[in-house]
Amino acid sequence: MKIIQIPRRFVVDQWGGSETFITETSSRLQERGITAEIMTTTALCETPEEVYRGIRIRRFPYFYPYLGLSPQAKEQLDQKAGNLFSFSLLRALSRERDVDIIHLNTGKRLGSIGRYAARRRKIPYVISLHGGKLTVPKGESDTWTEPTKGAFEWGKILGFLYGSRKVLEDAAAIICVGRDEYTAISRKYPKKRVKYLPNGVDLKRFAQGDGTWFRTLYKIPEDRFLILNVARIDPQKNQLSLVRQLPDILDKAPDVHLLCIGNVTSNQYYEEVLKEIAIQKLEDRITIIPGIPYESPDLINAYKAADCFVLPSLHEPFGMVVLEAWASGLPVAAAKRGGLPYIIEHGKNGLLFDPEAPARFSESVKEAILALALDEQARERYAKAGFDEATSTYSWDMITDTLVELYREIYEDTVRK
Numbered sequence: 001m002k003i004i005q006i007p008r009r010f011v012v013d014q015w016g017g018s019e020t021f022i023t024e025t026s027s028r029l030q031e032r033g034i035t036a037e038i039m040t041t042t043a044l045c046e047t048p049e050e051v052y053r054g055i056r057i058r059r060f061p062y063f064y065p066y067l068g069l070s071p072q073a074k075e076q077l078d079q080k081a082g083n084l085f086s087f088s089l090l091r092a093l094s095r096e097r098d099v100d101i102i103h104l105n106t107g108k109r110l111g112s113i114g115r116y117a118a119r120r121r122k123i124p125y126v127i128s129l130h131g132g133k134l135t136v137p138k139g140e141s142d143t144w145t146e147p148t149k150g151a152f153e154w155g156k157i158l159g160f161l162y163g164s165r166k167v168l169e170d171a172a173a174i175i176c177v178g179r180d181e182y183t184a185i186s187r188k189y190p191k192k193r194v195k196y197l198p199n200g201v202d203l204k205r206f207a208q209g210d211g212t213w214f215r216t217l218y219k220i221p222e223d224r225f226l227i228l229n230v231a232r233i234d235p236q237k238n239q240l241s242l243v244r245q246l247p248d249i250l251d252k253a254p255d256v257h258l259l260c261i262g263n264v265t266s267n268q269y270y271e272e273v274l275k276e277i278a279i280q281k282l283e284d285r286i287t288i289i290p291g292i293p294y295e296s297p298d299l300i301n302a303y304k305a306a307d308c309f310v311l312p313s314l315h316e317p318f319g320m321v322v323l324e325a326w327a328s329g330l331p332v333a334a335a336k337r338g339g340l341p342y343i344i345e346h347g348k349n350g351l352l353f354d355p356e357a358p359a360r361f362s363e364s365v366k367e368a369i370l371a372l373a374l375d376e377q378a379r380e381r382y383a384k385a386g387f388d389e390a391t392s393t394y395s396w397d398m399i400t401d402t403l404v405e406l407y408r409e410i411y412e413d414t415v416r417k
Contacts, residue, residue: 001411002035002098006089006114007105009043009078010057014263015294016232017320018105018130021177021199026055028400034407039093041086041110043078060089065109065155066148073147079265080234085109085158093117101407104167105130109155112164115171124172124410128197129181130317168192172410175403178317178339195406198343199320200396206327209297209304217298218287220305224257225373228306228330230299230321231313233264233273233290238312238335238355240269243276245366246285253373256285261302263291303328308372308379312355312365316340322350323394326386331379333368349385 005022012019026036038055041062042048049058062084064077077084090113093102102125104114111127118125159165168174168185173193176182182196215222231237239260249256264270270290277286292299303309309325311334318339325332326349334340335355344350351371357364372379 001100001407003029003037003101003103003407004093004096004099005036005038005103005105006093006110007038007040008082008084008110009045010038010040010059011043011045012052012295013291013293014044014079016263017177017199017318018128020294020320021128021130022105023053023055024200024202024396025400025403027053028396029404030054032400032404034404039089039096041084041089043082043084058092060086060092062086062089064148065158066151066153068151069148070151073151076147076266080232083108083110083155085155086113089113090117090162094120099123100411101126101172103128104171107164107167109158109162109164111167112159112162115164115167116162119170124414125170126173126175126406126410127167127171128175128177129185130177172413173406175406179342180339181317193410195402197399197402197406198339198394199318199323200394200399201320201323201327201390203327203391203395206300206303206324207329209300209302209328211301211303211305214298214301214305218259218289220257220259220287223255225253225255225308226306227256227258227369227373228302228309228325229258229260229311230262230302230309230324231260231311232262233260233270233288234262234266235269236313236315237262238314240273240276241312241355241365242310243273243280243282243286245364245369246282247280248366249369249373250285252370256369256373258282258286259289259302259306260286261289261292261299300328303330306330308333308369310365310369311335311340312353313337313340314355319343322386323390326383326390329383329387331372331382332386333365333372335365343389348382349389350382 007018029036038057040059042059064084094117102114102118104111104127114125174185175195175197176185177199186194309330309332313335316338322332332350334344336352346352351368353365353368
């Protein structure tokens with residue numbers, strides 16, 4: 001069997017949850033005798049072809065169907081949620097030999113390319129929803145189209161010709177990484193094969209690491225209680241709330257230090273965070289590293305250097321970084337948003353809080369952090385329960401086995417037809 005994975009982009013130094021899913025499952029599919037390759041665009045990476053972890057990657061030129069789109073707007077769209085198109089990818093996909101299933105990891109116009117090619121070739125396609133298609137707050141989805149304001153869009157004709165509005169409707173299966181999205185999609189498409197398939201974690205990899213070395217490298221004192229946040233620097237991830245509530249946290253836990261790691265997907269927001277740090281005079285208490293490659297040992301070392309993990313996102317389809325924190329032996333506090341309440345049981349394997357609650361409210365991020373910083377026994381209890389949960393439920397091997405079973409079901413259905 002041969003599977004073609006199609007993400008909107010695939011860049012090793014601009015990593016996200018979909019890249020992790022594709023890489024971890026594809027490498028394990030190869031181990032199970034299934035060929036898995038990636039065909040994508042040159043967004044943020046001009047390298048036309050390479051092999052990464054044994055997976056062949058091919059990239060094709062693309063464009064945004066707008067008139068008057070500035071280079072800055074194009075770069076912002078490349079970073080996040082850009083609705084692009086690629087005729088060269090369409091041609092290559094149509095000519096690719098011996099393909100059994102196309103696996104879309106994006107929708108919209110690029111998803112329509114996969115749909116069009118699959119229908120012409122009379123092969124099935126599936127789509128994974130990584131970003132909360134039906135569950136994204138309107139305020140966040142509005143930011144996706146912000147860079148296109150003032151430009152004239154002519155791409156609707158492409159959507160009409162290639163069926164971008166029918167990508168979900170015609171898919172052989174819809175895979176949801178988030179439980180809330182699974183519920184929403186199942187209701188909208190009651191007769192379709194809708195599968196809840198959560199993200200996983202590489203347990204062996206995150207069990208390693210040298211936290212002392214990391215603290216020395218980034219000049220974080222050993223006596224600091226280190227709070228780690230790993231997420232894109234973006235309004236959705238809400239790092240600003242951590243900065244704003246840190247002074248109140250320091251009043252009761254003076255040894256606290258905040259470490260934020262993530263690629264910058266909103267330069268404006270990043271500047272806002274840096275400005276707030278300066279206003280609050282927290283330069284000595286906050287370390288921001290704008291991006292550590294997923295494969296870098298520094299990422300593993302960062303988890304090992306931390307004392308707890310916090311994720312204050314305003315929207316989070318799943319929260320793969322929670323699994324990474326658990327696998328690293330960290331207690332977790334996270335926002336009661338999106339898919340997070342489905343993997344974190346408050347008071348058992350972690351803490352949940354309202355990411356928009358003011359600092360004076362008991363359910364704020366401040367109170368959650370203090371509950372961990374001031375109670376060592378609670379930290380140990382949540383860390384153990386989280387590690388057990390990650391080990392029993394979220395290994396990539398188990399996730400891949402479920403995916404293989406789904407592929408075979410779809411393939412056999414196609415053969416019988």
